[in-house]
Amino acid sequence: LAKTTQPISMDSYEGQEVNITCSHNNIATNDYITWYQQFPSQGPRFIIQGYKTKVTNEVASLFIPADRKSSTLSLPRVSLSDTAVYYCLVPPGGNTPLVFGKGTRLSVIA
Amino acid sequence: GAGVSQSPSNKVTEKGKDVELRCDPISGHTALYWYRQSLGQGLEFLIYFQGNSAPDKSGLPSDRFSAERTGGSVSTLTIQRTQQEDSAVYLCASSYGQLYNEQFFGPGTRLTVL
Numbered sequence: 670l671a672k673t674t675q676p677i678s679m680d681s682y683e684g685q686e687v688n689i690t691c692s693h694n695n696i697a698t699n700d701y702i703t704w705y706q707q708f709p710s711q712g713p714r715f716i717i718q719g720y721k722t723k724v725t726n727e728v729a730s731l732f733i734p735a736d737r738k739s740s741t742l743s744l745p746r747v748s749l750s751d752t753a754v755y756y757c758l759v760p761p762g763g764n765t766p767l768v769f770g771k772g773t774r775l776s777v778i779a
Numbered sequence: 780g781a782g783v784s785q786s787p788s789n790k791v792t793e794k795g796k797d798v799e800l801r802c803d804p805i806s807g808h809t810a811l812y813w814y815r816q817s818l819g820q821g822l823e824f825l826i827y828f829q830g831n832s833a834p835d836k837s838g839l840p841s842d843r844f845s846a847e848r849t850g851g852s853v854s855t856l857t858i859q860r861t862q863q864e865d866s867a868v869y870l871c872a873s874s875y876g877q878l879y880n881e882q883f884f885g886p887g888t889r890l891t892v893l
Contacts, residue, residue, distance in 0.1 A: 700879075701879065703879070703881075705882075711884075711886065711887075712783075712870045712872065712884025712885055712886060712887055713822070713870075713882075713884050714883075714884065715881040715882065715883075718881075756821070756822075760878075760879050764878065765835070765837070766812065766824050766827045766835065766838075766878065767824075767879065767882075768824065769814070769821050769822035769824075770821045771820065771821035772821055
């Protein structure tokens with residue numbers, strides 16, 4: 670089964686770029702990598718999804734190397750409002766639902 | 780359009796009582812998920828409904844937990860004989876189409892068992 674590993678927590682100052690790397694060594698050939706963001710007292714929300722190379726939207730960028738065994742979520746110029754938990758997800762296999770795990774708790778400091 | 784809604788937003792109950800939590804998914808979404816999140820923890824998958832297929836109940840922690848989805852829309856999560864360890868935020872999500880499509884989450888129900 671495919672599993673993900675990501676740092677438990679990260680701290681950053683406002684205005685900096687934040688990169689959160691997730692490893693997923695057993696990702697299946699056809700599977701996508703998905704990231705969700707969860708603010709305190711809210712449900713998670715989808716932020717970005719990718720298969721290979723680079724994906725960018727208005728919120729973040731996702732970098733995926735050729736071997737796809739890891740991915741990096743990049744948040745440009747973070748602000749205090751980016752303080753949240755970020756979850757990296759890949760299909761675990763066996764047609765089973767995504768496993769959210771504990772994610773990475775990002776704290777942005779003024 | 781309207782998002783996923785859940786009710787009640789907060790529920791306080793006494794140990795041993797039964798509780799029902801409701802989820803109204805986004806109209807047209809075929810899949811519905813229930814998760815549980817204890818304080819400071821990640822999301823724990825409970826149950827997954829997809830269309831008219833038999834639900835995936837593999838995440839239900841005990842036989843005190845059950846869920847129904849009527850008419851392919853509204854879902855109710857029932858916890859019988861609640862225990863203090865059931866205290867958590869219960870989150871519902873819905874999605875359209877395949878299993879790994881984007882999930883849209885509701886605001887959750889905070890359950891406190893005294």
